[in-house]
Amino acid sequence: MTGRTSHARLNRALGAVGTPLLYAAGAVVLGLSVPRLEARFLPGLSAPVSAGAAIALLSAIASGMLPLTGLVFSLAFVMVQFSATAYSPRLVAWLAGSSIMTHSLGVFTATFLYALAALAWIDRGGSGEVPLLTVWVAILLTLVSVVFFVLLVEKLAMLQISRVLAYAGDHGRTVIERDYLPLGQGGPEGGRADPGDELPAVRQVLSHRGGPGVIQAIDVPGLVALASRQGAVFAMASAVGDTVADGMPLLRVHGGRPVAERKLRRLVRLGTERTFEQDPKYAIRLLVDIAIKALSPAINDPTTAVQALDQMEDLLLRLARRDLSAGRSHDRQGNLRLVYPVPSWEDFLVLGFDEIRYCGATSIQVMRRMRALLRDLMEHVPAERRPALQRYLERVDNGIRRAFEDEDDRRDAFEEDRQGLGLSRERRQG
Numbered sequence: 001m002t003g004r005t006s007h008a009r010l011n012r013a014l015g016a017v018g019t020p021l022l023y024a025a026g027a028v029v030l031g032l033s034v035p036r037l038e039a040r041f042l043p044g045l046s047a048p049v050s051a052g053a054a055i056a057l058l059s060a061i062a063s064g065m066l067p068l069t070g071l072v073f074s075l076a077f078v079m080v081q082f083s084a085t086a087y088s089p090r091l092v093a094w095l096a097g098s099s100i101m102t103h104s105l106g107v108f109t110a111t112f113l114y115a116l117a118a119l120a121w122i123d124r125g126g127s128g129e130v131p132l133l134t135v136w137v138a139i140l141l142t143l144v145s146v147v148f149f150v151l152l153v154e155k156l157a158m159l160q161i162s163r164v165l166a167y168a169g170d171h172g173r174t175v176i177e178r179d180y181l182p183l184g185q186g187g188p189e190g191g192r193a194d195p196g197d198e199l200p201a202v203r204q205v206l207s208h209r210g211g212p213g214v215i216q217a218i219d220v221p222g223l224v225a226l227a228s229r230q231g232a233v234f235a236m237a238s239a240v241g242d243t244v245a246d247g248m249p250l251l252r253v254h255g256g257r258p259v260a261e262r263k264l265r266r267l268v269r270l271g272t273e274r275t276f277e278q279d280p281k282y283a284i285r286l287l288v289d290i291a292i293k294a295l296s297p298a299i300n301d302p303t304t305a306v307q308a309l310d311q312m313e314d315l316l317l318r319l320a321r322r323d324l325s326a327g328r329s330h331d332r333q334g335n336l337r338l339v340y341p342v343p344s345w346e347d348f349l350v351l352g353f354d355e356i357r358y359c360g361a362t363s364i365q366v367m368r369r370m371r372a373l374l375r376d377l378m379e380h381v382p383a384e385r386r387p388a389l390q391r392y393l394e395r396v397d398n399g400i401r402r403a404f405e406d407e408d409d410r411r412d413a414f415e416e417d418r419q420g421l422g423l424s425r426e427r428r429q430g
Contacts (some may be wrong), residue, residue, distance in 0.1 A: 031117020232256025
C-alpha cells in the first residue's frame with residue numbers, strides 16, 4: 001500500500017501547487033501570444049483610449065493583484081488556523097485543500113502576470129497604439145478574479161459554526177442514504193450470517209506494507225466480482241476508518257484460487273486520514289470533536305455542543321431506520337463473496353454520546369438536551385433500537401446524580417429541553 005499512499009500524497013501536492021503553476025504558465029502564454037496574434041490578424045484594431053490611460057489601467061491591475069493575493073490568503077490561513085483551534089484539526093483539509101483556494105491563487109497570479117506582459121505592447125515602438133483585444137483580456141481576467149474573490153469570501157463564511165456542523169451532518173447523511181438499506185430490506189440484523197454463509201479455510205492473506213495507513217474506502221462491487229471469478233470469499237480484517245500498521249492483515253482470501261495481490265490492493269484504498277466516502281462514523285466523529293472542544297474549560301461553549309447534538313440526533317435517527325448489517329455481500333447467484341466489519345447500533349451510540357456525556361457532565365444545558373434527544377429517539381425509532389437507548393438514558397441519569405450535589409441543580413438537569421436551556425418539555429406541552 002506504500003505506493004498507493006505515496007501516489008495519493010503526490011496527487012494532493014500537485015493539486016495544491018500544480019494548479020496555480022498551470023494558471024501562471026497559461027498567463028505567460030496568453031501574454032506572449034494574444035498581442036502577437038492581434039498585431040498579425042487585426043492590425044487596425046485599436047482601443048479608443050490614450051496609451052497613458054491604458055498603461056495606468058494595466059499598471060493598476062498588476063500592482064493591485066499582488067497585495068490582494070497576499071491579503072486574501074493571509075486571511076484564509078488565519079481562518080484555517082482558527083478552525084483547527086476552535087473546532088477540529090480534521091477540518092483544516094476541508095478549507096486548505098479546497099479547489100476554490102487553489103483556483104483563486106491561480107487566477108490572481110495569472111491576472112498579475114498577464115497584465116505585466118500586456119504592458120509591453122502598449123505604445124510599442126512609439127506608435128501610440130493601444131491593442132484593444134490585449135487590454136480587454138486583462139480586464140476580463142480582472143473580472144474573473146473578482147468572481148473568485150467573492151467565492152473565496154463565501155468559502156471562508158462556511159467556517160461559521162452552524163455551517164461547519166451542517167457540513168459534517170450533510171456528509172454523514174449522504175453516506176447513510178447511499179450505503180445502508182432501509183430496515184427490513186437488508187440481510188439479517190446485527191450482521192448474523194445466513195446458514196449457508198460459513199467461510200471456507202483461509203487460502204491467502206494480504207498484509208499491509210509500509211507506514212500506518214487509514215482504510216478510506218473499499219470497492220465492494222469490484223471485490224465481489226473478483227471473488228466470484230476466483231470462486232473465493234474475501235474477508236476484510238479491518239473496517240473502513242481503521243488504521244493498519246506494517247505487517248497487519250488487511251484482507252483474507254477464503255477458498256477459491258489464489259489472487260494476485262496487485263488486484264486486491266487496487267480495490268482497497270488507503271490514505272493518511274479518514275474520509276467521509278464510506279464512513280458515517282467519521283461525520284459523527286467530527287461532530288463529537290467539535291462538541292467536546294466547545295466543552296473544554298478553555299472555550300466553555302455548551303451552546304455549540306447542543307448544536308452538535310442537533311445534527312447528531314438527525315444522523316442517529318436515520319441510522320436507526322436503516323439495516324446496519326451491511327457487512328456481507330453476495331454475487332448475483334446468491335453466494336457470499338465479501339465480508340467486512342461494520343459498526344452496530346450500540347457502537348454508533350457510544351461514539352456519538354460517550355465523550356460528550358463525560359465532558360458535559362457538569363453542564364445543565366448539555367444534560368437537558370441529551371435527555372430530550374434520547375427520549376425523542378425512543379419515540380421515533382423502531383422497537384428493536386429502543387433498549388440500547390433506554391440503557392444509555394440510565395447512564396446519563398446516573399451521571400447527573402453524581403455530578404450535581406445541589407438538589408435544585410439536579411432537578412434542572414433532569415428536565416428535557418431540546419434547546420438545552422430555553423423551553424422545558426413540561427412548558428412545551430403545557
